[in-house]
Structures are given as C-alpha cells and as structure tokens.
Amino acid sequence: MRVLRVSHSGVITAWRERERVLRTLGVDVSLATSRHWNEGGKGVHFSADADDFAVPVRTFGRHPNAFVFDPLPLWRLLGTNWDVLDIHEEPCSLATAELLVLRWLRGRRIPFLLYSAQNIPKRYPWPFRWIERWALHRAAGVYVCNVAAGEILRSKGLKGEMREIPLGVDTSRFSPSEHPPPDGTLRIGYVGRLETHKGVASLIEAVSALEGATLEIIGAGPEAEGLQSLTRTLGLTDTVTFRGFAEQRDLPELYRSFDVVVVPSLALPGWLEQFCRVAVEAMATGIPVVASDTGALPEVVGDGGLLFAPGNVDALRDVLRRLRDEPGLWQKLRQAALDQAPPFAWSAVADAHNRLYEDVVTR
Numbered sequence: 576m577r578v579l580r581v582s583h584s585g586v587i588t589a590w591r592e593r594e595r596v597l598r599t600l601g602v603d604v605s606l607a608t609s610r611h612w613n614e615g616g617k618g619v620h621f622s623a624d625a626d627d628f629a630v631p632v633r634t635f636g637r638h639p640n641a642f643v644f645d646p647l648p649l650w651r652l653l654g655t656n657w658d659v660l661d662i663h664e665e666p667c668s669l670a671t672a673e674l675l676v677l678r679w680l681r682g683r684r685i686p687f688l689l690y691s692a693q694n695i696p697k698r699y700p701w702p703f704r705w706i707e708r709w710a711l712h713r714a715a716g717v718y719v720c721n722v723a724a725g726e727i728l729r730s731k732g733l734k735g736e737m738r739e740i741p742l743g744v745d746t747s748r749f750s751p752s753e754h755p756p757p758d759g760t761l762r763i764g765y766v767g768r769l770e771t772h773k774g775v776a777s778l779i780e781a782v783s784a785l786e787g788a789t790l791e792i793i794g795a796g797p798e799a800e801g802l803q804s805l806t807r808t809l810g811l812t813d814t815v816t817f818r819g820f821a822e823q824r825d826l827p828e829l830y831r832s833f834d835v836v837v838v839p840s841l842a843l844p845g846w847l848e849q850f851c852r853v854a855v856e857a858m859a860t861g862i863p864v865v866a867s868d869t870g871a872l873p874e875v876v877g878d879g880g881l882l883f884a885p886g887n888v889d890a891l892r893d894v895l896r897r898l899r900d901e902p903g904l905w906q907k908l909r910q911a912a913l914d915q916a917p918p919f920a921w922s923a924v925a926d927a928h929n930r931l932y933e934d935v936v937t938r
Contacts, residue, residue, distance in 0.1 A: 576602050578932055579652060581674060582663030582690075583609040583634060583642070588624045589823045592745055596925035598628065602932065607644070607652055609634045617795060617820045640668040640703060646677060653681045659715075659932050660687040666717070666728070667699050667707035675710060686715035686935050692849035694723035694870055696730065708732060715935045718928070720850045721871035736938075738931050741875075743924035744855045744916070749827050751861030751913060756906055757834045761788040761899040764833035764862075766826070766853045769796030772846050774839035774867060774886060776805055781892040783809045788895065793829060795820040830860040834905070835898055838866040838876075842885045848872050854880070855919045858912035863905060865894050879912035 578597070585591050585608030597604045610621050610631040621631035630652065636642030653660075660678060664670045666689045678685060689710060699707060711717070711728060716736030719725040725737050763782065767773055775792065779802060782790045792802070792815065799817070806815045821829060830836065836857035840848040847870030854864045854875050864880030866872040873882060881898065883890040898905055917923065 576659070576932055576936060577655070577657050578602055578604040578659045578661055579607070579655070579657045579685075580604055580661040580663060581607045581644075581649070581670070583612055583639070583644075583670070584614070584663070585629060586610070586612045586619050586621050586631070587614055587823065588622055588626075589745060589748075590743075591626055591629060592921040593743055593925050593928065594628060595626070596921050597929060600925060600929050602929055604628060605630065605652065607632050607649060609644075613637065636669070640665055643669050643673045646673065649674065649677050650681070653677055653683055657683070657685050658936050660685045661690075661928075661932075662687055663690045665689075665691055665693060665707075666710045666714070667703040669703075669706070671710055672702070672706040675713075687713075688931070688935065689714045689717045690719070691717060691724045691728055692720050693727065694721050694847050694849055695845065696727050697845075715938075716931060718931060722874060723871070724849070736931065736934060738927065740924060740927045740931070741919050742850050742852050742855070743921040744852065744859050744919050746859050746916060746920045749830065749856045749859035749916075751859075751909075752831050754831065754834075754861060754909070756909075757899045759787055761785075761895060762832065762834045763788055763790045763895065764793065764829065764836045764857075765790065765839070766793040766821070766829070766836065766857075767838070769794050769798040769802060771798055772841050772843050773798075774841040775802055777841075777886055777888050777891060778837050778839045779805055779809065779811065779815060780888045781895065782814060783811055785892050785895055787899065788814070790815045791818055791829075791833070792816065793818045793821045826856060827860060830857050830862050833857075833862055835895065836862050836864050837891070837895075838864060838872060839891065840867050840869060840872065840885065842867070842869040851875050855916065859916040859919070861909050861913050863898065863908035863912050865891070865898065867891075877911075877915045878908075879915035880908060
C-alpha cells in the first residue's frame with residue numbers, strides 16, 4: 576500500500592515516529608511536512624535524521640488553518656500513484672483546500688483522509704466554511720484525537736469513516752524510573768506554552784499558599800514576562816523556577832524529576848484543550864497528572880491523575896495537597912498513569928492508521 580501523508584507538524588523529528596512504524600508494517604508511506612514551524616513557542620527547522628521518506632516543503636502563513644505549502648513539491652508528489660492521501664490538517668484549512676485542488680488538477684481520484692482536533696462547534700467565515708463542507712462531503716474518512724471532534728464533524732456532514740486515533744508518544748523514551756513518593760516536599764512541574772489560555776497564572780497562585788512545594792515551569796511564550804512578574808509579586812522567586820523552552824530530547828528526564836505534572840488549562844469561549852501530549856508523556860514516565868476538567872483532558876488523563884475545576888485556584892491547591900499528604904494516593908495514581916499510557920504508544924497509533932488505510936482502500 577502506498578500512502579502520501581501531509582502534515583506540517585512532522586517538522587518535529589520525534590513526531591515522525593508514526594511514519595517510521597507504518598513503514599515497518601509494510602506501508603510505503605511518504606511524508607510532506609513543513610520546512611520550518613513555530614512549535615511550543617520556538618521556531619523548529621526540519622532535520623531529516625535519516626528519514627528519507629520525509630520531504631520538507633516551504634510554508635506561507637503561520638496559523639494552522641490559514642497557511643499553504645509551496646505547491647510545486649506537492650504537485651510533484653501527487654504525480655505518483657498513491658492508494659491513500661492522508662491530509663493531517665483541519666478540514667477547514669487552506670492547506671486542505673490547496674491539496675484537494677492539486678489532486679483535482681492532477682486528475683488523481685485518490686481516496687483522501689482528513690484529521691481534526693477541533694472540539695468546539697465553530698461556524699467559520701467564508702472561505703473556510705465552504706472548504707470544510709466540501710472536504711467533509713467527499714472524504715473517504717476522518718480521524719480525530721478526541722470524542723467531541725468526531726461528533727462535530729458528523730453534525731457538519733461527514734459521510735465517510737470516522738476513527739478516534741490519539742496523538743502518539745515514544746514509550747521507549749518516555750519510560751518510568753525508580754521514583755519514591757513525595758516526602759514532605761511536592762515537586763510540581765508545568766510543561767507547555769506560556770499563554771493565557773494555558774492557565775499557568777492560576778497554578779502559580781495555587782502554589783503561593785501551598786507549603787512544602789516547588790514549581791518548575793518549562794516552556795516559552797508571550798505570557799512569560801507577566802508570569803515572572805506575578806511570581807515576584809507573590810514573593811515566590813525561591814519557590815518557582817522558569818526553565819524556558821526544553822528540547823524534546825530533554826523532556827523525559829525533566830518529567831522524571833517531578834512528583835506531579837499540572838495541566839491547568841482554562842475553558843474559553845473559543846478554545847478548549849484538544850488533546851494534551853504533555854499529559855500522555857508524563858503518565859508514560861510514571862508521573863501522575865493534575866489537570867483541569869475541561870476539553871479532552873478528562874478522557875486523556877483517565878485514571879492516571881486528578882481533575883479540578885478550570886481556573887479554581889483553591890480546588891487546584893486542595894488537589895495538590897491531597898497528592899502530597901494522602902497515604903498511598905501518589906503510588907496508586909503512578910500505577911494508574913503507567914496503565915493509561917500503552918494506547919498512546921506510537922506502535923498502537925500506527926497500527927490504528929494502518930487499519931484505517933486498509934479499510935478505505937478495500938471499500
């Protein structure tokens with residue numbers, strides 16, 4: 576089977592593991608991805624790293640729904656006979672429209688798949704609304720990373736296959752080590768973008784009245800200066816440490832240095848947490864997660880952590896205090912986190928994609 580996948584996020588070397596595993600399963604997959612993209616608050620340049628199946632392509636625009644690829648490399652790639660075109664972009668995006676126009680101009684009647692993470696039923700302006708409707712009515716199938724996204728696409732007219740396939744994690748790298756339970760001090764970690772909707776301010780405020788706790792903030796973004804100012808105002812400069820952006824290769828050891836990873840995302844009218852790879856990476860390393868009860872976080876975290884009402888500082892503080900003080904709770908959640916991780920392994924994700932490809936081609 577020959578599959579052409581297109582995904583701007585493939586610029587991250589670690590996130591091309593799906594394609595590597597698919598190739599071991601006998602799928603002749605090629606990947607067109609962005610040459611450069613801002614990911615996690617830092618510009619990332621494509622590095623092949625022996626992935627000769629990956630083709631870096633220039634992109635124009637920075638918003639995930641409002642960018643296009645350089646059409647010439649895609650035109651060349653579409654000249655090959657493919658069994659499936661896998662467009663790992665939102666159905667409403669300009670990149671999706673570009674690929675479907677090129678497919679039509681090439682005269683290729685390749686069945687195509689789409690991807691979605693959007694878990695809010697948005698009504699997009701023209702031309703995005705038209706692109707989404709046109710693509711959904713003609714797609715052979717769609718895969719989503721949360722339940723709500725699938726329900727929304729069905730309501731918007733999706734007629735093809737629909738599968739829920741999570742984003743993956745390398746469980747050979749994100750793996751547990753010996754880790755004793757908290758003993759008097761709770762080492763709290765945050766990993767992610769420093770933006771308002773991520774709710775980091777509420778985490779800092781929760782720590783301000785939590786004795787016997789330290790907080791390390793890993794990440795970059797437009798809210799970094801404001802969060803550092805808040806830390807100084809609350810007198811927490813000895814308690815809260817800002818580590819800045821961390822490379823993928825450094826993340827497993829960082830997770831293992833924490834007792835708990837907090838995902839304090841807020842629920843906003845135009846945004847809900849769509850998946851949260853950070854939660855999965857933490858659980859795979861055996862670190863319990865404390866997350867706000869919003870978006871896809873409850874279904875991703877499952878039994879591997881504790882939830883609190885988004886933006887509720889007192890509730891967050893109480894959950895962290897329980898995790899530190901309640902006998903046996905941390906050990907129970909650590910085991911549950913490890914049990915929660917296997918379905919997110921790249922091997923499971925690639926296998927699900929392979930089954931979807933086979934079903935589409937057969938049908």
